[in-house]
Amino acid sequence: MKKRISRRRFIQAATITTSAAVIPAFAAAGASPVPSRSATRSDVLPKRKLGRTNRMVSCIGFGGGSRYTNWVAPDEILQKHIDHAIKLGITYFDSARSYGNGLSEERYGKFLTPKYRNQIFLNSKTGERTYDGVMRDIEKSLSLLKTDYLDLYCMHAIDKVEDVDTLLSQTGGYKAFIKLRNEGVVKNIGFSFHKWNDASQKSFREFDVDAIMCVINAAKSNGNEDNLIPLALERNLGIIAIKIMGQNALIGNVSGNDLLRFTLSLPVTLANIGMDGFAPLESCVEIGKEQVISSRKYPWMRLMKHKVRSRCSSSCRCSVKQEYLSRPLRRNSQDVSLRELIIRVTLIALPLNLSRLRTMEELMNACLSLGIR
Numbered sequence: 001m002k003k004r005i006s007r008r009r010f011i012q013a014a015t016i017t018t019s020a021a022v023i024p025a026f027a028a029a030g031a032s033p034v035p036s037r038s039a040t041r042s043d044v045l046p047k048r049k050l051g052r053t054n055r056m057v058s059c060i061g062f063g064g065g066s067r068y069t070n071w072v073a074p075d076e077i078l079q080k081h082i083d084h085a086i087k088l089g090i091t092y093f094d095s096a097r098s099y100g101n102g103l104s105e106e107r108y109g110k111f112l113t114p115k116y117r118n119q120i121f122l123n124s125k126t127g128e129r130t131y132d133g134v135m136r137d138i139e140k141s142l143s144l145l146k147t148d149y150l151d152l153y154c155m156h157a158i159d160k161v162e163d164v165d166t167l168l169s170q171t172g173g174y175k176a177f178i179k180l181r182n183e184g185v186v187k188n189i190g191f192s193f194h195k196w197n198d199a200s201q202k203s204f205r206e207f208d209v210d211a212i213m214c215v216i217n218a219a220k221s222n223g224n225e226d227n228l229i230p231l232a233l234e235r236n237l238g239i240i241a242i243k244i245m246g247q248n249a250l251i252g253n254v255s256g257n258d259l260l261r262f263t264l265s266l267p268v269t270l271a272n273i274g275m276d277g278f279a280p281l282e283s284c285v286e287i288g289k290e291q292v293i294s295s296r297k298y299p300w301m302r303l304m305k306h307k308v309r310s311r312c313s314s315s316c317r318c319s320v321k322q323e324y325l326s327r328p329l330r331r332n333s334q335d336v337s338l339r340e341l342i343i344r345v346t347l348i349a350l351p352l353n354l355s356r357l358r359t360m361e362e363l364m365n366a367c368l369s370l371g372i373r
Helices: 007-019 067-072 075-088 099-111 113-119 131-145 161-168 174-183 198-206 224-234 256-264 278-288 299-310 319-325 336-346 360-369
Strands: 047-049 056-058 060-063 092-094 121-126 152-155 189-193 211-215 238-242 270-274
Touching: 056 060, 060 278, 067 099, 075 099, 075 113, 075 278, 092 270, 099 113, 099 131, 121 131, 131 174, 152 174, 152 211, 161 198, 174 189, 189 198, 189 238, 211 224, 224 238, 256 270, 256 278, 270 278
Parallel strands: 060 092, 060 270, 092 121, 121 152, 152 189, 189 211, 211 238, 238 270
Antiparallel strands: 047 056
16 A cells, blocks of 8 residues: 655645745746755745855855846945845955946945944955055955945956966065955955866965855856865864856756755855845845755755756756656655655656645645656
């Protein structure tokens, strides 16, 4: 006799899952909801310790490099946008000298720091590689941002070994970073990069930093997840994940919400995201309130990475999906089995019109009719 799932347990788990569905402006069309990370969720946006800085920052960061922040949003709208981000619990704000040719820092100086400087963790970056260049840039940044210090100052986009060599030279900018930190002009220093290559590896060996910024997303195309994270954790460095959506290149077959969930499931401090409006802002915060899922424990994470990498379509019956579908439900692991039951319909995109189902019991019966047990 087949063992059926109780209606009560099914509805409890299903309610958790459906509550995780977020604002359509952030989720791609046809994207699938994934399970909430736990039966509990925080009412406030959680904070995590940013490595050696010893500062607690929001797990969602407000990126200042988006077109919306720099050019699209009128002044009054951007002020409301920033006010709303603060109200939602975001404390980490990111900028750079190159963003909008200085507009990002200038607009932060108008709409962020005058009201909230003591409430936020403020980061900016410079692409200068020489001592004099870094010193010029920090003066410009502080002036535009209307502050006399930065919580974090990063060497921007270290992607070539030549960048590292120049920074470490006799007239290099790394000395300026150390001087600025020693004098308290910047409280902490770091560097950002995109790929795990000779340049980033040399940076880890040579630079005494407090935090790093790097590309971490579900595609795992840069080698950072497997190589960088263990090393950063060993050195107690804060990890700021960037390009969660691959600058929107990954959105389509997998939703932005799922991509954000994936990154936050890893031991990063925060996910820094360019907010292109109120809806994406609220959506990211709701995802941040969920409890973290381990990508090693939950196979939907592995399936999602496959979908991103191979552009696997919803009708595809590839071996990765078949293997996932054939997995038995783990009925004794709290409500995991029930969430997986729903995932098998939504994430795998089986031929089932969810909009026609009125109750969660109907969904369960539909799953059973499709052979999902």
